[in-house]
Amino acid sequence: MVKKKNPVTRVLIYVLLIALTVITLTPLIWMLSSSLKLDSEVFSVPIKWIPENPQWSNYAKIWEKIPLLTFTFNSVKLTVIITIIQVITSSFAAYGFAKCKFKGRNILFLLYVATMAIPWQVYMLPQYSLMNTFHLVDTHIGYILMQSFNAFGVFLMRQAFISIPDELLEAARIDGLSEYGIYAKIALPLSKASITTLVIFTFVTIWNDYMGPMIYLNTETKKTLQLGIQMFIGQYSTEYGLVMAVSVLALIPVLVIFLIGQKQFVQGIASSGIKG
Amino acid sequence: MSGKAKAKKKGLSLVVRQNLIGYSFILPNFIGFFIFIFIPVIFSLVLSFSSWDGFNEIEFNGLNNFIDIFHDRVFVGAIWKTAYFSFFTVIFSMAASLILALLLNQKIKARGLFRCALFFPYVASVVAVSVVFNAMLQPDYGPVNEFLKFIGIANPPGWLASTDWVIPGLIIVNVWRNMGYFMIIYLAGLQNIDQSLYEAAEIDGAKGWARFWKITWPLLSPSTFFVVMMLIINSFKVFDLIYLMTQGGPGTASTMMSQYIYNQAFISWDYGKSSAAAMILFLIVALLTAFQFKAEKKFVNY
Numbered sequence: 001m002v003k004k005k006n007p008v009t010r011v012l013i014y015v016l017l018i019a020l021t022v023i024t025l026t027p028l029i030w031m032l033s034s035s036l037k038l039d040s041e042v043f044s045v046p047i048k049w050i051p052e053n054p055q056w057s058n059y060a061k062i063w064e065k066i067p068l069l070t071f072t073f074n075s076v077k078l079t080v081i082i083t084i085i086q087v088i089t090s091s092f093a094a095y096g097f098a099k100c101k102f103k104g105r106n107i108l109f110l111l112y113v114a115t116m117a118i119p120w121q122v123y124m125l126p127q128y129s130l131m132n133t134f135h136l137v138d139t140h141i142g143y144i145l146m147q148s149f150n151a152f153g154v155f156l157m158r159q160a161f162i163s164i165p166d167e168l169l170e171a172a173r174i175d176g177l178s179e180y181g182i183y184a185k186i187a188l189p190l191s192k193a194s195i196t197t198l199v200i201f202t203f204v205t206i207w208n209d210y211m212g213p214m215i216y217l218n219t220e221t222k223k224t225l226q227l228g229i230q231m232f233i234g235q236y237s238t239e240y241g242l243v244m245a246v247s248v249l250a251l252i253p254v255l256v257i258f259l260i261g262q263k264q265f266v267q268g269i270a271s272s273g274i275k276g
Numbered sequence: 277m278s279g280k281a282k283a284k285k286k287g288l289s290l291v292v293r294q295n296l297i298g299y300s301f302i303l304p305n306f307i308g309f310f311i312f313i314f315i316p317v318i319f320s321l322v323l324s325f326s327s328w329d330g331f332n333e334i335e336f337n338g339l340n341n342f343i344d345i346f347h348d349r350v351f352v353g354a355i356w357k358t359a360y361f362s363f364f365t366v367i368f369s370m371a372a373s374l375i376l377a378l379l380l381n382q383k384i385k386a387r388g389l390f391r392c393a394l395f396f397p398y399v400a401s402v403v404a405v406s407v408v409f410n411a412m413l414q415p416d417y418g419p420v421n422e423f424l425k426f427i428g429i430a431n432p433p434g435w436l437a438s439t440d441w442v443i444p445g446l447i448i449v450n451v452w453r454n455m456g457y458f459m460i461i462y463l464a465g466l467q468n469i470d471q472s473l474y475e476a477a478e479i480d481g482a483k484g485w486a487r488f489w490k491i492t493w494p495l496l497s498p499s500t501f502f503v504v505m506m507l508i509i510n511s512f513k514v515f516d517l518i519y520l521m522t523q524g525g526p527g528t529a530s531t532m533m534s535q536y537i538y539n540q541a542f543i544s545w546d547y548g549k550s551s552a553a554a555m556i557l558f559l560i561v562a563l564l565t566a567f568q569f570k571a572e573k574k575f576v577n578y
Contacts, residue, residue, distance in 0.1 A: 024455075090305055095301050096297075096301025100294065113565060118317055121534055122551065125541065146312055159498050159501075193463075193464040200460065229403050243403075243407060247404035250404075251396075255396075258399065259388065
């Protein structure tokens, strides 16, 4: 089935890929290398990509200087909960938008999509006063509620469900499956790649969210990892080595999620073998 | 509402049932969405026609905020800068992510590793990214300009310190951050293409470019639609990155619309003007989105 590629083409593909990857990774290599430097060495000219005497202690210091363990726990907790709520409710809504006919569907969907275009800065303030009225400011529940319902997931999943042929759903209806059954047993399994995409994107967005926790979480024990990174910037003077060390550590969970997720793309091929 | 009346006469129970099932799917998401996003948005719409500093009474002042901002050179400039920034961000991010996805959809060694490496920029915290790129793009001794000098460019750009080069610099950083993200969407789209189509094309003798333009590109159109739309939206409302990297400077050289909105609200404490600027931003993006939906109906091939 897979045809053999011309060896020259293959080499070109690898060269191109490696070049692009190196360019892409350079800033991150700088980050990694700076995480092992003293602050005075970070901006030395010319740049030393490999630190002369690696400050492994940077990675120990970050745990002592700020309650990093608590921050990490908070980040994990918030990210996991929000991702779960997001995937369930938005795929559910997306099925409604993609495959159910009801009055006002298009208008409602357009309103959803339109809100994606509104920067958070626009309604940040009204949203904050609303949360304040419910006494949800400085609580994890408040932050979860604020982040769990956005239009992006609905839009992404709708695009996936729309490509499922109606004939397939019609056949399932004739077999006596309810709409909810079709959603759970047909639509979801056929959209694994998109669900994985949504999981990865939500996870990354929440994990890296900076402004949200900054505004909503004030108590030290409720703060997240991104706020931890910021703690090394500015308070007295920026501790670049430590900023980079926390940033490198903060990358690990998202990379793990991504590595697990990207396998799903491969498995996705096998399960989406429906003929239109 | 004549349509409703007609439906009632025809077959009420079926239509009502269909509607209810539809609403039941939307509801769990919609409740949260309505309370935590819709209501605040509506409130800020009201604010755009009022004057409010956050403490005193809200006073209705008609279109004054809109008249004010269109007389503000910084705001009008911000519209053009946002358009400039967005146009190139969209084009370059889309091209880069599509090329990467096509390369990484092939059976090659270490595919997962490459995908992971290219996704890296997107997962890095924006706080860290801004610190890193401020150093990388440093005009005098930053590695980017060192490299440009090395390949023979005598006067490399001043990047973030130059009023002409600050936006191109930000575009580069933004494309760098975006491409891994949109590569994933394209990869997911490529997975959904029925492999038997390629086998059929092979029998018909279609190869290389023909294969791409006749099968891949049309069948990727839902993904392209999504990618372009998200890119337009995200680049028009870009905030964190620019705020952390340049704060709109030097001067107002990189003050985009969202930065203006933020400044009006949190520096000038003028929520009315801020909300009015936000409504203009919203209007621009909404128009572009509506236009895209029209185009989707015409060109997207499901």
